Amino acid sequence: MTYQADERRYERQPYNRSGRSGLKLPAVSLGLWHNFGDNRPIENSRAILRRAFDLGVTHFDLANNYGVPYGSAERNFGRILREDFAAYRDELVISTKAGYDMWPGPYGEWGSRKYVLASLDQSLKRMGLEYVDIFYSHRPDPETPLEETMGALDRAVRSGKALYAGVSNYSPEQTAQAARIMRELGTPLLIHQPSYSMINRWIEDGLLDTLEEAGMGCIVFSPLAQGLLTDRYLQGVPDDSRAATSRFLSSDRIDRELARDLDEIARTRGQTLAQMALSWAMRDPRVTSVLIGASSVKQLEDNVACVDGPAFTEDELAAIDKITGPTASGR
Numbered sequence: 563m564t565y566q567a568d569e570r571r572y573e574r575q576p577y578n579r580s581g582r583s584g585l586k587l588p589a590v591s592l593g594l595w596h597n598f599g600d601n602r603p604i605e606n607s608r609a610i611l612r613r614a615f616d617l618g619v620t621h622f623d624l625a626n627n628y629g630v631p632y633g634s635a636e637r638n639f640g641r642i643l644r645e646d647f648a649a650y651r652d653e654l655v656i657s658t659k660a661g662y663d664m665w666p667g668p669y670g671e672w673g674s675r676k677y678v679l680a681s682l683d684q685s686l687k688r689m690g691l692e693y694v695d696i697f698y699s700h701r702p703d704p705e706t707p708l709e710e711t712m713g714a715l716d717r718a719v720r721s722g723k724a725l726y727a728g729v730s731n732y733s734p735e736q737t738a739q740a741a742r743i744m745r746e747l748g749t750p751l752l753i754h755q756p757s758y759s760m761i762n763r764w765i766e767d768g769l770l771d772t773l774e775e776a777g778m779g780c781i782v783f784s785p786l787a788q789g790l791l792t793d794r795y796l797q798g799v800p801d802d803s804r805a806a807t808s809r810f811l812s813s814d815r816i817d818r819e820l821a822r823d824l825d826e827i828a829r830t831r832g833q834t835l836a837q838m839a840l841s842w843a844m845r846d847p848r849v850t851s852v853l854i855g856a857s858s859v860k861q862l863e864d865n866v867a868c869v870d871g872p873a874f875t876e877d878e879l880a881a882i883d884k885i886t887g888p889t890a891s892g893r
Contacts, residue, residue: 565646567615574618575869578850580753580779585695585726587655589844590866591621593783593853598638599629606858608642613859615650617866623755623781623853624689625659625700626681632664633688640689654695658685659730659755661700673703673711682718697724698755699740701731708736712743719749726752730783734768741776751778753850758782759791760824760842760886770848779850782843786854786865791839796821823885827878833871840868842882 577586592614598607611622622639629635636658647654660681663671671677682697697718699711715727727749729740737754744751754773756765762784773780786792795818821835828838843852856862 565612567650568617571616571618574616575866577620578779580781580850581773582777583726583750583752583779585655585752585779587621587779587781587851588619589851589869590619590840591623591655591781591851591853592619592862593623593855594635594639595625595628595783596855597857598635599631600634600638601630602857604638604641607638608646609859610856610862611639611642612646613862614856614866615647615654617863619866620653621655621657621851623657623783624685625662625698626664626685627662633684636685636688640691644690656689656691656694657696657698657728658682658689658694659698659700660685661698661703661730673699673701673706673708673714675710675714675717678711678714679717682723686723693722694724696726696728696752698728698730699732702729702733702736708739709743712740712747715751716744716747716749728753728755728778730755731757734772737769737778738772738776741772741778751776753779753781755781755783755853757784758843758849759785759787760839760882761787761790761820763887770846774848780848781851781853782849783853785843785852786836786839790817790821791824792836793821793825793834796825796835820885824882827881827885831872831878833868834864836865837868837871840865841871842874844868845874845879 576589578589579586624636624639626633660678661673664681669677678699697715699715703711718724719727727744728751729737732740732754741751756769758765770780825835828835831838833841840852840854843849854865856865
């Protein structure tokens with residue numbers, strides 16, 4: 563059946579300007595890190611993407627090595643884009659990244675000009691695109707001069723293969739240096755993509771201030787801490803959960819007492835724990851968007867509903883800080 567987007571899709575969530583740019587992103591964006599590779603049914607991926615767009619999620623975030631095997635998330639997304647979203651391309655923000663291992667040998671990862679630009683060409687081919695909206699340096703390279711990596715991003719934009727450039731996983735100092743280099747080249751950095759959640763607050767220690775000063779936006783990944791900040795583990799570790807099946811999350815990281823304490827606060831707000839965690843991550847106006855993953859349409863719908871949650875009271879924020887903040891007792 564031919565897909566036709568919901569006519570009310572832009573009534574479903576707010577859109578925030580990314581730093582001092584002209585680009586607005588939805589408050590909730592969809593990341594394709596998990597659940598979109600060849601190890602997942604493509605019709606499930608199609609259903610999630612369709613429903614996301616109907617709910618106003620206009621930003622789909624990928625990377626060269628997303629999916630099992632590497633590259634399969636981009637390839638599957640490209641197929642769904644061609645078959646379902648071709649008429650809506652100009653309504654979408656599509657991003658991808660280069661930085662982590664992608665192919666064998668010395669030119670298959672990190673931040674050299676050779677790797678970064680070759681990776682972008684491969685990503686465009688897999689997705690069947692002429693350009694991506696945002697292209698990221700996925701991580702800083704300790705051995706390649708930052709000028710070279712930023713020069714590759716500048717080249718990607720000037721060639722028309724990307725509209726904007728961004729960085730991910732850069733420290734405040736690296737971000738400030740990268741922003742300076744890009745300003746001098748004439749292609750300002752649009753955005754930073756760091757990890758951030760109630761139990762991972764490192765961006766509060768300088769990065770958000772750096773981004774504000776540089777005029778950059780911030781889109782945070784893992785705001786649910788790989789599922790730790792959901793009701794998934796309140797009673798234990800299910801056999802089919804990420805903690806039981808994925809190398810990215812081990813069961814010894816699960817703190818059920820913490821999750822239960824937070825869940826109590828969420829219930830008083832009329833939210834699930836996941837919804838509250840997402841609302842919390844976007845409470846700072848310098849956070850442009852939160853990236854969620856979804857393995858089902860229901861999970862997607864539940865998470866996107868975070869935009870309907872109430873504003874936090876001072877007492878609620880203090881209670882959360884008591885449980886998860888840097889001075890939380892015993893944490």
